[in-house]
Amino acid sequence: MDTGNYCLGVILLFLWLSGPVCANNDIFLGGTVNWRSLGGGKTRFMYRSTWVRGHGPCGVGCSNTSIGKLTSGGTPFDTTFWQTTSSHGHVIDLNYVTTTISSNWEQGERVFNVSFATNSKFQLKLYTNSVTWVVSVNGAGGSNVVMETSVDTGMRNDTKEPNASPIAALPPYIGVSFGCLVTLSLPITEPDHDVLGCRLAHQTECGSGCTNLPQVYIDKSVCTITVNATADRGYSPGQTYRLALVVEDFPRFPILMGRQIKLPTDPLSRVPLQFTITVTKSPSCVSTVQFATPTLPDELRASYSMFPQPFVFASYLTVPTAGGTDFLTSLPAGMTSQRLNDDQKRQNVTRLYLTWQPERRQMGDNLACVWGKDRFGTTTSQRCVNALISDTDECRSSPCQGGGTCINLYHRFMCDCPPGLMPPLCSTHVTCADQPCLNNATCTDINSSFVCNCPKGFFGDRCRRERNLCQSFPCLNGGTCHSHHGTFTCTCPIHFSGVTCQQKGTISKKNGSNQNLTITVDNVVHQQPWIILASVLSGVLGAALLGSCCIWGLSKFWPRTKGAVGTTSDDKNAAKDSNRWSDKSSQPEQDSLRPGSYRPSSISSPIGHPAPFNTLTPIDIGGLAPPKYSNIYSSSLADPLMHRCGKV
Structure with missing residues (x-):
């Protein structure tokens, strides 16, 4: 298959997690969609969605025998359609190829193409009253299902590729323990290694599924969610709450996309991310099951050259004597899993063995994630592998200079540079002409570097972080x-x-x-x-003293009565916090941004097999040349970062 000139991935995503089963048979839990530009005005989308088992496209008889088969779920699954604002027409229905089955949910994936004649900007949208959100603590989630992303496939001058949006994967269930402070790190990667940002979704972006968590803290710059699941913060054990976010990506330095300047404060993509959090009655803030060696580390990027051998990896969980251990997965289509005994003969460890023979349509970024869940329903952190299918690891040549860290991307690489240096190779010093200071900070050139004077409320070497x-x-x-x-x-x-x-x-x-x-x-x-x-x-205390004085003064003039004077007790919760926090450490004041792609933990075996050397010839973009700007980050086609996918 000819991939055209570009092989990219993007995500539109949101996930509603397992909750009480409603009387309504159409309970929508969530989904993901990634797209790749095929050239010639076409984009290929791959969506992944999750439903309560037996209430989704897989049907009442959904079982392990359904995995790998295209569903035909009937109404509303074959009468509810994705659509785009550019064509104003139906694109594809909600049926999918079933990929994962568990005791409580089902998950699937499907591919479809969208053609756009002249405009690279459009929205992919699911808007329907035919399906119902999962029930949460405030009652029915409503039937106003909205799922929307802004797609812009404009050509970037820094990568010489069409723009790509974030890719993410989530489980159909997240459980946090009541009375605990829990921070969730979202498994999100960015194919262009842009800077990620997360925020709460507005009403128009989430319909009837907007956030109803009593309190939540979102670190926008690193895309983490912190929940203080205590009673004095409004949480109740055994309840399920909604959370609706929007994930955006931002360029690290000014770039041109098409003929438009994009600054580090301009979002390049906007994708929804919606899921639910269930507060469990676990006696511990930490899940009683944990990943064991030799489970791979999280945020792993692995190149796979599509040799005949399958893509293989495994995860290991400790098994407490109480039992109830389970694996949660979010996997690409075609990946199969088996729960087996520990191959190292440990009695308290179980493993999940995953194998995958990718198809050519899956070339590019593919996230496969595994979580653990204990008998109380509390989940572990994730272990994710970003499999770069039909790719070689360009970081093996150690191309980055100036102490930069090489990030292996699909058919190219990017250097994560120390402060003061900029991509592609960390060989160029940043000056004020590159507009490095954000949030209205003032920039001062000092020798071959710069200093940002941050406005009130912001900090970091570029003033990106907000207090x-x-x-x-x-x-x-x-x-x-x-x-x-x-x-x-x-x-x-x-x-x-x-x-x-x-x-x-x-x-x-x-x-x-x-x-x-x-x-x-x-x-x-x-x-x-x-x-x-x-x-x-x-x-x-001051208010209490003032009140005591007032009562004493009134007692001099007020007639005495039998009995004690009534007093109002202070809220005891105002003077204490939960003593069951799982993480009491504070975050240092540094510009430690969440990188737009996973750390370059690239390996060849057993995840993949060494790929032969590929000679990739740069392809001339053609067309009108963009205007010249001295402060716009650009790279030459001769740079190894800029080579094309070519034909595979």
């Missing part, structure tokens, strides 16, 4: 925290008030004004929750 006081979860009693440039406010639920919603009872609002206060951090040490807690306690 977020919501990370310390200051809002109590189910209050919602809002952070903005080093300040925060709490939106309190009914019957609670105060700066951190610590007071029971509402405060009367004069002229309808909002009484929530804003706390600044000009003189507050970053990420020290005890300082905020001390401020709150001092305020509560």
Whole structure:
């Protein structure tokens, strides 16, 4: 098969996780879609979706014998369609080739092509009232299913390839323990090694499936989610909550995409990421099962040259005596799994053996992820392999200079450079002409480098990181925290008030004004929750003293009555946090951005087999030359980073 000039991957993604089974037979749990430009105005999409087992396209009789078969689920699966804004027509229905079956869910994958005549920008969209979201803590999730991504296949001048969006994989279930602080790292990779960013989805981006978590902290620059699943933060054990995010990718330096300048603050793609979190009743904050050696590390990139031998890897889990251990997987189509005894004869370890013979249509980035789940339902962190199918590892020649780290990408590489140096080879110094300072910071050239003077609320060598006081979860009693440039406010639920919603009872609002206060951090040490807690306690103590004085004064004039004077007890939860946090470490103030692709842990065996040397000839793009800009990152076609996929 001729891949055309470009072999890329992109993800539109969201995932609704296993929850209570509704009476409605059409319970949509989620899906992923990646696309590759085929050239000639065509794009190939591959979507992966998940449903409650027996309620999705696989049907009531869904079993292991269904794996590898194309479903025909009937209504609404063959009457609900993907569509694009460019063609305004139906593209493909919701049936798929079944890939994974478990006790609670089913998952599948399907490929379809979309043609666009002149415009490389369009949206792929699933919008329907025919299927219902999974039930969550607030009742039915609703039937307004919205799944949408912005696709822009414009040619980039830094990679000489069409733009690609993030690729991700998620399990059909995530379980966190009640009373614990848990941070979830999302398995997301970026084929162009752009900078990733995550945010909460707006109402128009998630329909009836928007976030209903009582409190959640999202580190936008590294795409992690922190949940403080305690009662004073509004969580209840045994409940399922929704979370709707949007994942975006940003160029590291100014580039041209088509004839348009894209700055490091301009998102190149917008993809949804939606899933649910179930709060379990586990006695431990950490899952009672853990990955064991020789399980591969997470964030592994592996080149595979499509030799006749299959792509093989395994994961190992410890098995407690109580039992109930299970593997959760999100796999490409055609990958099969077997649960076997430990090949090292360990009695307390079980393994999951995965094999895969990729097809030519799967060339490029393919994420395969495995999680562990204990008998309480608490899940482990993931172990993911990004298999680069029909690829060689260009990092073997150690091309990066200046202390840069080589990132193996599909049919090319990228150098992850130290501060002050820039791609492709980390041989060029960054100056203010490259517009390195973000968020309205001022830039000053110093010798062959630069210094950014960050505005209030931002930090890092390029001022990309934002101080977020919501990370310390200051809002109590189910209050919602809002952070903005080093300040925060709490939106309190009914019957609670105060700066951190610590007071029971509402405060009367004069002229309808909002009484929530804003706390600044000009003189507050970053990420020290005890300082905020001390401020709150001092305020509560002051109010208590003032109230005591008032009561004493009134007692001089008020007639005495029998019995004790009634007092209102303070909220005891305002003075303490959960002692079951799984991670109490604070994050250093550095510009440690989540890289847009996994770390270059490239190996040849047993994951893949050494590929023969390929001579790849650069292909002339042709057409009009883009305008010249001195501050636009560009590379020569002669650079080894820029070679083409060619024919395989």
